[in-house]
Amino acid sequence: MYSYKELEHDLEMGHEVEFFHMEQKYSISNNKDGWYLTRLYDENYQSFKTAQELLEYGRINGKTLADIWNQVKVETVF
Numbered sequence: 001m002y003s004y005k006e007l008e009h010d011l012e013m014g015h016e017v018e019f020f021h022m023e024q025k026y027s028i029s030n031n032k033d034g035w036y037l038t039r040l041y042d043e044n045y046q047s048f049k050t051a052q053e054l055l056e057y058g059r060i061n062g063k064t065l066a067d068i069w070n071q072v073k074v075e076t077v078f
Contacts, residue, residue: 002074004066010077011035011051018076021060021068025075028054037065 007017017028018040025040030051037058038045048054060068 002077004069007065007069008055011055016078017074020073020075021071026060 010017011028014030016030019026019028027036027038027040028051029036029038033047035048035051035054036045037048037054037060039060046054046058048057055065058065
């Protein structure tokens, strides 16, 4: 299983991640303007300056990624 610690490490390295939570697909991505937590298909997104801010302040259904990470299925790390 892909752990939350692995997620933290991979984001620090600049990697991006796609995962499922409660049958919804999400993406963590970045570009020169910052980091994004996006619910795919409807493109509902949250933006942050750093990966650390995304981990601290990003929310899915009112919960942090740390709170829900044991309920996600990681699809891709790139």
